[in-house]
Amino acid sequence: MRFEQVDVAVVGCGVGGSSVALAARRKDVSVGIFEEHSRVGEPSHCSGHVGILAFTRFGPKLPRGIIENEIKGAVLYAPNGKSITLYRPKPVTWVLNRAEFDRHLATLARKSGAQLHLNSRVDGLKRTDNGFQIKISGPRAREVECKILVDAGGCGGSVSKYAGLLQPNPRMLVNSAQFNVENLTDVNDDLVEVYFGQGYAPGFFGWLIPRRDGSAKVGIAAAPRDNVRKCFEHFIRKHPIVSLKLKRAKILTAPMYHPIPVGGAALRTYTAGVLTVGDAASQVKPTTGGGIVFGLACGRMAGETAADSIRKGDTSAATLSSYEEKWRQVIGFDLAAMALLRRMLYRLPDPYLNRIFMVSRELKTDEILSRTGDIDFQGRTILSLSRDPRLFLTLLSASLLSAPSLLSLGRKTHTRT
Numbered sequence: 001m002r003f004e005q006v007d008v009a010v011v012g013c014g015v016g017g018s019s020v021a022l023a024a025r026r027k028d029v030s031v032g033i034f035e036e037h038s039r040v041g042e043p044s045h046c047s048g049h050v051g052i053l054a055f056t057r058f059g060p061k062l063p064r065g066i067i068e069n070e071i072k073g074a075v076l077y078a079p080n081g082k083s084i085t086l087y088r089p090k091p092v093t094w095v096l097n098r099a100e101f102d103r104h105l106a107t108l109a110r111k112s113g114a115q116l117h118l119n120s121r122v123d124g125l126k127r128t129d130n131g132f133q134i135k136i137s138g139p140r141a142r143e144v145e146c147k148i149l150v151d152a153g154g155c156g157g158s159v160s161k162y163a164g165l166l167q168p169n170p171r172m173l174v175n176s177a178q179f180n181v182e183n184l185t186d187v188n189d190d191l192v193e194v195y196f197g198q199g200y201a202p203g204f205f206g207w208l209i210p211r212r213d214g215s216a217k218v219g220i221a222a223a224p225r226d227n228v229r230k231c232f233e234h235f236i237r238k239h240p241i242v243s244l245k246l247k248r249a250k251i252l253t254a255p256m257y258h259p260i261p262v263g264g265a266a267l268r269t270y271t272a273g274v275l276t277v278g279d280a281a282s283q284v285k286p287t288t289g290g291g292i293v294f295g296l297a298c299g300r301m302a303g304e305t306a307a308d309s310i311r312k313g314d315t316s317a318a319t320l321s322s323y324e325e326k327w328r329q330v331i332g333f334d335l336a337a338m339a340l341l342r343r344m345l346y347r348l349p350d351p352y353l354n355r356i357f358m359v360s361r362e363l364k365t366d367e368i369l370s371r372t373g374d375i376d377f378q379g380r381t382i383l384s385l386s387r388d389p390r391l392f393l394t395l396l397s398a399s400l401l402s403a404p405s406l407l408s409l410g411r412k413t414h415t416r417t
C-alpha cells in the first residue's frame with residue numbers, strides 16, 4: 001500500500017496551523033494541513049480582537065474587509081456598575097472578522113505551496129522509523145506519513161495526547177458563549193466593554209465588542225463548574241447595564257460555545273517528532289483569553305523549527321526543544337505574569353473586585369494604563385502596577401482571600417488524558 005507523504009503534517013487550519021505551514025514552506029519542506037471541517041474559519045467562535053502593535057509584528061498584511069473596527073480603548077465595569085475608561089487618541093486594537101482572517105491565512109499558506117485537506121480529521125497516529133503514520137477520517141479516510149506532526153488543533157481538539165504530551169487540565173479552562181447582535185443602545189463604537197462580576201461571569205468576564213456597522217459581538221466566559229449557557233442567558237437578560245443595551249437589539253447569530261485555555265502555557269510543547277501550537281499548547285493570555293497573536297507568533301517559530309530539523313535530518317526531542325526555548329523567550333515572561341494575576345483574581349468575591357476598581361481609580365491606574373498598557377505583552381504593565389504599595393496590598397489581600405482556589409489551581413495546570 002502506498003501512503004501519502006509530507007514532511008510536516010499540521011493538525012488544524014486555524015491561526016496556529018496556517019502560521020506553521022507558511023513558516024515551514026518558506027524553508028521549502030512539504031506541508032499538509034489537515035482540517036476536520038469543510039470550510040476554513042467555520043464555525044467561528046472568536047471575537048477577533050487584537051492589539052495592532054503586536055499583530056503587525058507577527059501577522060500578515062490584511063486585505064480590506066477583514067478589519068471590522070478600530071478600537072481606541074475600553075470601559076471596564078466593576079460588579080457594582082462603577083467603571084474605568086481607558087482611552088487613547090489613536091486606535092490601539094482591531095476587531096477582525098475572524099472567519100475571513102482564517103481563510104486569508106489559509107490562502108496564503110496554500111499559495112506558498114502547502115496542501116490543504118478539508119473534511120480531514122486526524123484521528124490517531126503511529127510512530128514509524130521515519131516519523132509518524134497519521135490516521136485521517138472523513139469522506140476520504142486514509143493514512144498519511146509525516147516526519148513531524150504539529151498539533152494546532154485548538155483547545156479540546158488536541159491530538160498530541162496520542163504522542164504522550166500533557167493536555168490542559170479541564171479545570172484550567174473557561175467555557176465561553178458569544179453571539180452577534182445589532183441595533184444596540186448606548187454603545188460607543190470606539191470602545192470595547194468588559195463586565196466583571198461573579199454573579200454574571202463567574203471566574204472570568206463578559207464583553208461587548210462593537211463593529212463599525214453598528215453590530216457587536218457579545219459574550220461571556222465562565223469557570224468550568226458553572227453552566228455557561230445559563231450564565232450567558234442571565235448576563236444578556238438580567239445584567240443591569242448589558243440588558244438595557246440589548247433591550248431593542250436584534251440577534252443575528254445563535255450563541256456559539258467554546259472552551260478557552262487560560263491556565264498559562266503548557267509545561268511542555270514538544271517531544272520527538274511533535275510540536276504543539278496555539279490553544280493546543282495553551283499559548284493564550286490567561287487574563288483575557290486572547291490567543292490570536294501568540295498563535296501567529298508561536299506558529300511561525302514552530303514552522304521554522306520543524307523545517308530546520310527536517311533539513312538537518314534530526315527530529316529528536318533534543319532538536320525540537322529549541323522551539324520551546326524560542327517561544328518562551330518571546331512570550332514566556334508575559335504569560336507567567338498574566339497567569340499569576342489571573343490566579344490572584346480567580347473567583348474573587350465581588351466586594352474585593354469593587355475595591356480593586358476603587359483603589360485603581362484613586363491611584364489613577366486608568367491614566368497609567370491608557371498611556372502605557374500593552375494589551376498583548378502585559379507582563380511589564382502588571383509588574384509596574386504591582387510596584388504601587390496600595391494596589392499591591394489590595395491585590396495581595398485579594399489573592400489571600402482566593403487562596404484555596406489559588407492553591408488548587410496552582411498545582412496542576414496539565415493532565416494526562
Ligand SMILES: Cc1cc2nc3c(=O)[nH]c(=O)nc-3n(C[C@H](O)[C@H](O)[C@H](O)COP(=O)(O)OP(=O)(O)OC[C@H]3O[C@@H](n4cnc5c(N)ncnc54)[C@H](O)[C@@H]3O)c2cc1C
Pocket residue numbers: 011012013014015016017034035036037041045046047048049050120121122123152153154155157158159176177178219258259260277278279280284289290291292293295
Ligand atoms: C468566545 C471566544 C472569543 C475569543 N476572542 C478572542 C479575541 O478577541 N482575541 C484573541 O486574540 N483571541 C480570542 N479568542 C481565542 C482565540 O480564538 C484562540 O486563541 C485561537 O483561535 C487559537 O487558534 P488555534 O489555531 O490554536 O486554534 P483554532 O482557531 O481553534 O483552530 C483549530 C483548528 O483545528 C481544527 N481541528 C481540531 N482538531 C482537529 C483534528 N483532530 N483534525 C483536524 N482538524 C482539527 C479545528 O476544526 C480548528 O479549525 C477567543 C476564543 C473564544 C472561544
